[in-house]
Amino acid sequence: MGHWHPFDRRGYHHGNLKEALIEVARRFIAERGIGGFTLADAAKLVGVTPAALYRHFRGREALLAEVAGRGFDDLAARLARALKGPGTPLERFTRMGEAYLAFAEEEPGYYAAMFAPRGKEEDACGPWGARFAVQADGGEEAHGAFDLLVKALRETFPEGFGGVDARFIALEVWALSHGIATLAAAGQLPTGPGLPSKHELLRAGVLALVHGALPGRREAL
């Protein structure tokens, strides 16, 4: 009672099968990776025949794409929340970085689905695709996660970046975040005395990236 549970089932009709499958796929991918995810096990977990899946999805790939889409939405929501919170622009911007790492850590299923090298199909969705659209320039409302990042940069550093496009900086920050998140997820970030946590790594790196592009800093080197 209270929370709805994906394994609940009352009667012949499941009633929430689509949502349940997405939910189970997310957990599944988180545990075994995207290659280890099978329709058969997912169906068994929600207590349904594998064939029932085809009432809601065209097939395996469609399910994965939907999971990825949910992931992009969730990420954008988290980033938006971090950006809207209290504090100075710089604090909020820093919090966005934390939110990104937290998302990658807490939702490895989503993250893997989002950034897994998609098959041959069209990349109808992706960080810079429909749900993430890169704006030509500012003005319109920012929907996707990437646009949120650009918006945050413009708010945090209203003086600009000495003629450098904020989207340039945003890409740098994104690439660094993604690199740290994936190395950490793969267990390939070394830990040990004197070595930084991924959070320290991201915070210092983001500051350096922004800092390095700030006006009056570009003449050196």
Add this chain to the structure above:
Amino acid sequence: MGHWHPFDRRGYHHGNLKEALIEVARRFIAERGIGGFTLADAAKLVGVTPAALYRHFRGREALLAEVAGRGFDDLAARLARALKGPGTPLERFTRMGEAYLAFAEEEPGYYAAMFAPRGKEEDACGPWGARFAVQADGGEEAHGAFDLLVKALRETFPEGFGGVDARFIALEVWALSHGIATLAAAGQLPTGPGLPSKHELLRAGVLALVHGALPGRREAL
């Protein structure tokens, strides 16, 4: 003639089966991804029964691990070459970044094998593992790719980083490189008018990361 070709075969015994399998696996993974790689197809490509593979590898995972190992060796060799070339330390350091991106782009098979989320097995090899060992501190010879990066940083900026461990900076640079390389490989780096290439992205980012940590720069922000 001249170059040895993995599909060559003279007689009952192949003679180069192990090397041929590694070579074919590399190309295969590059084209279809690590999940699309199968022993059956690999064996067929080199003109051999699938069972023959087991004379040289314990199984599929062992072959993949060997491919990853070759990749780490190749990457280290490329980075070492870039570092040993002519030019100022800064030029050589910048060239290491280029070499990294070039490796990821030219050897997607290696790259995927190296950084694919390994199964449950021990990560006996990895960027910071046996072939990549992170030195406790300087002194000993640098064998792995990561150590080469640290060494290059120390050579390029002998004045140090204001008390910050060079390995810290190296991790930042590595994470950024990895992030850019993987986003680019997945086709998730947006391109368009006014947006930078991955090479511009890496060069500017690395400079900012190094710059931001240089002495006399850490008081601002």
Add this chain to the structure above:
DNA sequence: TGTACATCAGTGAACGCGCGTTCACTGATGTAC
């Protein structure tokens, strides 16, 4: 140089498995009258 033999790297057939997907079906639900 020739023969016997050990060693090694292949063969080819077979295995068990589990996958994604299809199909005709049936049970449950909702709506019209």
Add this chain to the structure above:
DNA sequence: TGTACATCAGTGAACGCGCGTTCACTGATGTAC
């Protein structure tokens, strides 16, 4: 309120497939004498 019917979301059995792996085997190679 009750009945007939259309719609929908499941079932369950079956499919073809291709995978990784095994096994007893055999052809080729190299070495001892």
